[in-house]
Amino acid sequence: MSFQLIDGKEIAKQVRNELKAEVNRLREHGLVPGLAVILVGNHPASESYVRGKIRASEEVGIHSELIRLSETAREEELLAEVQRLNRDPNIHGILVQLPLPAHMDPARVIAVIDPAKDVDGFTPLNTGNMMIGQDALKPCTPVGIIELLKRADISVAGKHVVVVGRSNIVGKPVSILLQQENATVTMCHSRTKDLAYHTRQADILVAAVGRAEMITADHVKEGVVVIDVGVNRREDGKLVGDVRFDEVAPLASAITPVPGGVGPMTIAMLLANTVTAAKRIHGLD
Ligand code: GUN
Numbered sequence: 001m002s003f004q005l006i007d008g009k010e011i012a013k014q015v016r017n018e019l020k021a022e023v024n025r026l027r028e029h030g031l032v033p034g035l036a037v038i039l040v041g042n043h044p045a046s047e048s049y050v051r052g053k054i055r056a057s058e059e060v061g062i063h064s065e066l067i068r069l070s071e072t073a074r075e076e077e078l079l080a081e082v083q084r085l086n087r088d089p090n091i092h093g094i095l096v097q098l099p100l101p102a103h104m105d106p107a108r109v110i111a112v113i114d115p116a117k118d119v120d121g122f123t124p125l126n127t128g129n130m131m132i133g134q135d136a137l138k139p140c141t142p143v144g145i146i147e148l149l150k151r152a153d154i155s156v157a158g159k160h161v162v163v164v165g166r167s168n169i170v171g172k173p174v175s176i177l178l179q180q181e182n183a184t185v186t187m188c189h190s191r192t193k194d195l196a197y198h199t200r201q202a203d204i205l206v207a208a209v210g211r212a213e214m215i216t217a218d219h220v221k222e223g224v225v226v227i228d229v230g231v232n233r234r235e236d237g238k239l240v241g242d243v244r245f246d247e248v249a250p251l252a253s254a255i256t257p258v259p260g261g262v263g264p265m266t267i268a269m270l271l272a273n274t275v276t277a278a279k280r281i282h283g284l285d
Contacts, residue, residue, distance in 0.1 A: 004254035006152045012264035016060050019271050023061040033278035034063040035093040036085045040078060041071035046097045056267045062274055075104045079112050086114040092278035093119035116281055119273040131176055137273050142174035144265030145227055154225055154254060157182035162199050164188045165208035170229050174206060207242035217247040226255040229262050
């Protein structure tokens with residue numbers, strides 16, 4: 001079977017171009033959207049993600065600030081930094097890169113972010129509003145997945161989507177958004193018995209487990225659409241997803257690559273959320 005390669009890199013570029021035009025219009029009216037990214041410590045993968053976020057912001061004309069705290073900073077210092085940014089009129093989006101060092105409590109930190117500036121969509125208010133279908137800033141990877149499917153002309157209404165992984169960042173929110181798009185959603189996780197039985201029922205499979213190449217040919221039915229959210233470093237140093245691409249792609253009707261699939265869309269949605277937040281804060285939405 002020949003499969004459609006869902007080119008997240010190209011689709012994200014289109015989104016960024018649209019955002020660039022919108023940011024230019026806002027700038028003409030004196031509004032420069034601003035994003036602050038806080039990185040605590042120097043986790044290598046986080047360093048690379050944060051660099052990507054700052055570079056993409058600059059590219060579309062969003063003002064960006066990177067705030068670095070040391071690995072040993074106290075949680076109070078981080079909370080004070082978030083509160084300072086909550087008050088900063090030039091900043092419309094605040095992102096605290098996760099994971100945080102073990103001595104910090106991510107839930108306590110996230111709860112301090114002003115929900116109007118919560119461009120990750122992680123605060124309890126935005127999470128709750130998303131859950132009940134009300135207006136909210138929504139998490140970037142789940143929205144990126146929905147947008148990727150839309151722009152690749154893959155409809156989800158009435159389809160059986162199986163989500164593997166129940167994280168707060170991807171699995172849980174994407175299952176909610178997919179249901180709102182009228183999909184029938186099954187959630188699987190590390191304690192699911194006979195995972196392959198469930199994943200073989202999927203018309204669309206979303207793999208968000210964080211385990212290198214764990215989804216194999218045995219886990220899918222022919223014609224499946226595969227969205228691979230994983231970014232894992234294999235022992236030989238190669239960057240791979242949660243899906244064994246060479247085995248699964250020939251069975252799929254469409255599949256995202258890693259890298260170049262979901263990752264670029266996550267960043268594009270962060271920029272979109274920053275523009276939305278800036279407009280709302282200034283009463284333009
Ligand atoms: N770490 C991995 N993914 C994310 C994300 O989407 N947002 C933040 N803040 N940290 C992350």
